[in-house]
Amino acid sequence: xxxxxxxxxxxxxxxxxxxxxxxxxxxxxxxxxxxxxxxxxxxxxxxxxxxxxxxxxxxxxxxxxxxxxxxxxxxxxxxxxxxxxxxxxxxxxxxxxxxxxxxxxxxxxxxxxxxxxxxxxxxxxxxxxxxxxxxxxxxxxxxxxxxxxxxxxxxxxxxxxxxxxxxxxxxxxxxxxxxxxxxxxxxxxxxxxxxxxxxxxxxxxxxxxxxxxxxxxxxxxxxxxxxxxxxxxxxxxxxxxxxxxxxxxxxxxxxxxxxxxxxxxxxxxxxxxxxxxxxxxxxxxxxxxxxxxxxxxxxxxxxxxxxxxxxxxxxxxxxxxxxxxxxxxxxxx
Numbered sequence: 001x002x003x004x005x006x007x008x009x010x011x012x013x014x015x016x017x018x019x020x021x022x023x024x025x026x027x028x029x030x031x032x033x034x035x036x037x038x039x040x041x042x043x044x045x046x047x048x049x050x051x052x053x054x055x056x057x058x059x060x061x062x063x064x065x066x067x068x069x070x071x072x073x074x075x076x077x078x079x080x081x082x083x084x085x086x087x088x089x090x091x092x093x094x095x096x097x098x099x100x101x102x103x104x105x106x107x108x109x110x111x112x113x114x115x116x117x118x119x120x121x122x123x124x125x126x127x128x129x130x131x132x133x134x135x136x137x138x139x140x141x142x143x144x145x146x147x148x149x150x151x152x153x154x155x156x157x158x159x160x161x162x163x164x165x166x167x168x169x170x171x172x173x174x175x176x177x178x179x180x181x182x183x184x185x186x187x188x189x190x191x192x193x194x195x196x197x198x199x200x201x202x203x204x205x206x207x208x209x210x211x212x213x214x215x216x217x218x219x220x221x222x223x224x225x226x227x228x229x230x231x232x233x234x235x236x237x238x239x240x241x242x243x244x245x246x247x248x249x250x251x252x253x254x255x256x257x258x259x260x261x262x263x264x265x266x267x268x269x270x271x272x273x274x275x276x277x278x279x280x281x282x283x284x285x286x287x288x289x290x291x292x293x294x295x296x297x298x299x300x301x302x303x304x305x306x307x308x309x310x311x312x313x314x315x316x317x318x319x320x321x322x323x324x325x326x327x328x329x330x331x332x333x
Contacts, residue, residue: 002210002213002214002217003213003214003216003217004209004210004211004212004213004214004217005210007213008205008209008210008213011120011209011213014213014216014217015117017220018113018216018219018220019113021220021223021224022106022109022110022113022223024227025102025105025106025109025223025226025227026106028102028227028230028231029099029102029103029106032094032095032098032099032102032230032234033095033099035094036090036091036092036094036095036099037091039087039088039090039091039094040087040088040091042084042087043084043085043087043088043091044084046080046081046083046084046087047081047084049080050077050078050080050081050084053073053077054074054077055074063271066267066271067264067267067268068258068259068260068263068264069259069261069264071255071258072255072256072258072259075251075252075255076252076255076256079248079249079251079252079255080248080252082244082248083245083248083249086241086244086245086248087241089240089241090237090238090241093237093240094234094237097233097237098230098233098234098237101230102226102227102230105223105226109219109223112219113216113219116212116215116216116219117212117216119208119212120208120209120212120213123204123208123209123212124204124209126200126204127200127201127204130193130196130197130200130201131197133193133196133197134190134193134194134196134197136193137186137189137190137192137193137194138190138193138194140186140189140190141183141186141187141189141190143186144179144182144183144185144186144187145183145186145187147179147182147183148176148179148180148182148183150179151172151175151176151178151179151180152176152179152180154172154175154176155169155172155173155175155176157172158172159172159173
């Protein structure tokens with residue numbers, strides 16, 4: 001179905017439809033631009049996040065790097081940084097392949113629409129000029145006919161008047177003949193203009209305007225197909241980065257699977273084991289000997305000697321007795 005034959009009398013509808021199509025493309029262009037800005041912002045935030053949680057400097061002697069769980073976290077940050085790069089790719093492709101292309105196409109589409117509508121207006125103006133010429137010829141013919149009729153009536157009146165001279169009668173007849181001749185010429189001119197207008201009108205409604213409307217239809221359908229391609233490209237832009245995005249996510253899962261809980265425990269052991277033996281059992285220290293004193297000075301001297309030996313052995317151990325450490329208390333011995 002064609003606009004030229006089916007919508008031949010709906011110029012305003014066609015004009016509004018083609019304008020609406022352009023406005024829809026403009027709306028989609030703004031949508032793509034806003035989506036690109038969101039992707040750019042998202043990528044920037046991801047990179048900021050990665051930078052925030054990444055170590056300032058990575059040194060081989062860094063103890064944290066010896067733990068698989070920490071190494072995995074660093075790998076996830078690296079993959080997330082690559083993922084951010086793909087969001088930037090999406091943003092760039094949206095601008096380059098959709099936004100920029102549609103902006104260019106919009107300009108061309110507006111110019112083409114303007115040209116076709118201008119052709120339609122010119123055709124209508126030409127028809128209006130032809131109709132005005134016809135209307136003028138018609139009015140002239142009507143006026144000349146009235147004047148001819150008036151002149152004929154006047155000639156008959158003069159001819160029937162006995163008081164008029166022969167010259168007056170002859171003059172009136174000549175005037176009537178002149179007016180009749182002018183009416184005949186006006187009639188021929190009117191007929192010619194009518195024939196011309198009907199031809200112009202037929203050309204306008206069956207050739208010129210259908211041609212304009214069909215061109216507008218073709219233009220609008222091309223615009224629709226272009227917009228459809230842009231819709232598909234919107235999804236394609238996302239799909240193109242999916243393999244790399246998927247690879248980033250797979251690498252994150254692979255890194256997570258490489259975490260070795262028991263291995264991390266062994267790393268801690270190797271880094272911090274002291275090699276000390278566990279403390280042995282404490283021996284009973286008998287202080288009752290201090291009570292059983294004798295009156296012998298030798299015994300007292302012997303007892304003091306034994307007491308000194310005991311004092312030296314108390315608390316002397318080569319092992320670490322308190323694993324969690326103890327705070328010194330005031331007044332403790």
